[in-house]
Amino acid sequence: MADHTEHVHHAHHGKPDFWTHYVFSQDHKMISKQFLVTAMIMGVVGMMMSVFFRLQLGWPGQSFAILETFLGKWAPDGVLDPNMYLALVTIHGTIMVFMVLTGGLSGTFANLLIPLQIGARDMASGFLNMLSFWFFLGSSVIMLASLFVETGPASGGWTIYPPLSALPQAIPGSGLGMTLWLVSMTLFIVSSLLGGINYIVTIINLRTKGMSMDRMPLTTWALFITAILGLLSFPVLLSAALLLVFDRSFGTSFYLSDIFISGQALEHTGGSPILFQHLFWFLGHPEVYIVLLPALGITSEVVSTMSRKPIFGYKAMVGSMLAIAFLSMIVWGHHMFVTGMNPFLGSVFTFTTLLVAIPSAVKVFNYLTTLWKGNIVYSPAMLFAIGLVSTFITGGLTGIILGDSALDINIHDTYFVVGHFHIVMGASAIFGMFSGVYHWFPKMYGRMMNKNLGYAHFWITITSMYGVFFPMHFLGLAGIPRRYYDNTAFPIFDGLQDINEMISLFAILGACAQAIFFFNFIYSIYRGPRASQNPWHSNALEWTTPVNPGHGNWPGAIPTVYRWAYDYSRPDKDVDFIPQNVPPTADEKEIH
Amino acid sequence: MLNLLIVLVVILAVVALASVVRVFELGADLRGHDPSAVTESDNRTQSTILVFAGICYMAYVFYQIFWGPEVLPVAASVHGVKTDFLLNLTWAIILPVFFITHILLIYFGYKYFHRSDRKSDFFAHSTKLEAVWTIVPTIVLSSLIVYGLSTWQEITGPTPEETMVIELYSKQFDWTARYAGDDNRLGPSGYRLIEGGNTLGVDLTDAASNDDKVVRGEFHLPVGKPVLFKFHSRDVIHSAYMPHFRTQMNCVPGMTTQFHFVPTMTTAEMRVETGNPEFDYLLLCNKICGAAHNNMQMNIIVESEADFNAWLAGQKTLAEQLSKPVESEIKPQQAEVLEASTETPNGI
């Protein structure tokens, strides 16, 4: 993190000391790094958890010293406790979806890229931006703290359906652990709302001269649409969570009714557990796209730049993102086909759900056409982008099966679902995130990451990813439910145990591969070769700043924009890229 | 001690890796290369690995597709045969799409790796192409939607007359089945009536309750006859999952959900079909419900109608099971609860 010499400061900023520079920074670039590092730490925790419960699933009941080392009383004699298994699954899911792929992905790249790509000196409100990070950090810390609660962390699944999540009698994790989960999630929602408002306002108001909406890079478009989607749906989760707090602590009955537990009938009457599910999935489904769209935006930029070719169908790419975002808000019921929902309503949700496949297909075909007759430079970022296209296809296609209510009856809540969403949302979003880190690392740290380690990281990661998640579809078809501590109670599943074992081996391999990435990341911050100003020969505005831009981004005037971000390999020019701030020559017409 | 050793080994490995990387980078520096630049030979190598890995991936998928039908159990219900057909139809549509798009991805990735004497084709837009790949998926998906929804409608349609009614009652962590008896009417029940042996909270004062029969551990179904299940839960949400019948429905405290189907194969037939003399149909819990979620099950025996009738006749009625004298009065507030929980909301 050396070489922050040429800072341009606003008048009210004094000389930067350690605290204002690294800790209470209001510079969007520093905040972006704060998000990234926090998310990486949370990612390690989430990943370790998945390895822990994969040990149990691969070799049920076997003793592993490492479990006892890390989990202590929750793994007596090295065998995972069933309640702790559920807790690990729950916290793993929560951390991955919210901390890593929402906070981490949007927080890192919206902060880094929005001001740089639209030509702004900083976010509209640096202060809100700082608050957004601090709420995020608070939320992450509380989530981690909940791991140390006497009765264990929340264990009702990341979807925290009541009554299970409302009643400590039902599962010990629904005591203090669940309370902390709700507090953490509240802070998280505040963080993402503060961030989201800021991103939207910045994009609408602070674009530099010439940066019309239809010249914005697709990354910024994606982050913009994501922020709007988050702003519309996260408050609903907040209200769902608050009502749950009332039911848990103040005796209300929003979600509870007719319950007899621990030998006693509860007083709650008139509530409906299904109401919670509607509220939860009203966020929960858009959430899938809140993690996916930024990844798709990053890939669009990387695929185009590294193919030295304009992204094919720029307008269709924007249009399909808008369509996906809109549709994602009216499909939530596909998570509830078997809740006893009115069958007619089920039909409506099947209809809207399958429609999402259309804009998704458009995106895939546009990526493929962008590669066609390109001149592809295989940077690690490009490999991850290609990996994303593959996972997006694979996972998207199995979504057509799940979205069909008649088929979902049999595979709902089985491992088919686990395979599907890890590929389409987990892997795709993570690949987008890796792609972004490899691509913009020079912008963040002024140095390059090691490409060979990057290649190794990619190939091992994608191999183990498909090794882990693809076979899960078939476990699901065989009827294995998810969130099972083990399958030994069912002899009919005995024959599938070697597959579970293989999956666990791949999971361990995949986790080890991430060590390569962390090593590369940390090593390159200090020792990586120095980056040139525009290492990927990109057109976008972020590469017109100095290698280590100070607070304020451009030392002189903000550049004016004359063209879209995808003038690569224009037939009428000799150079293969023309940055956005290059004025057109007299005979040139704008094409896109 | 062992832990300390492990930590030391990890640290050593990191240091060694750092030195190796350093040596390579310095070597590249000396030869005047930028060690981070992606070279022609990188492009060639990576695109070749892409082809190799891509082919492996497709072979892996291909292999599992053929292995797939073996894991999906034979459908043993009338609607299950239909949904399996729909599933196969969907596979038949998505698999070609999968292979074609992946082949294109890999082929383009290989064919067009960067060479400095080439220039990309500036191809930014084509209304015709974009229209094609908007309209074709729309048509394909529409037909899937129409077909899927017609199947869904058949499954969820009205229950045929003379359907036998069975209640499946869930609690942490077991299942209870209640047969409606000769009157084919389940007696009303409510959670406030749960007491002693009356674990389902059946209202014993109601005439419809007396002939109800409660069974645990396993329950029986007659082959070829429609059955209507009413699902209840007393504590948290459970889900009644019977994979061989392609049936699943959540059990939600405070409401009644339902599902009806016709089993088509007896347990004996299925034992022959699967080649497994131990085979039994299963009811599993498929909604996270607590520590023993992974072992909340009940066996299902499907048999001929005659065998079924004989079995049912051998079961005691509720009145016989709970030989306690029947209470004759219910308190007014209980009556309210009863009413609320015996209607069948569709639970929107």
Ligand code: HEM
């Ligand atoms: C290191 C690689 C990973 C492995 C090996 C892994 C494996 C698993 C497994 C086996 C489950 C439990 C399934 C069950 O019992 O229901 C699970 C749950 C889950 N995972 Fe992952 N996962 C990984 C990465 C991710 C990522 C990147 C995401 C981000 C989307 C993610 C999100 C989730 C979610 C949301 C759940 C569901 C939690 C719940 O059931 O409440 N995982 N994971």
Ligand SMILES: [Cu+2]
């Ligand atoms: Cu969804």
Ligand SMILES: [Cu+2]
């Ligand atoms: Cu259960």
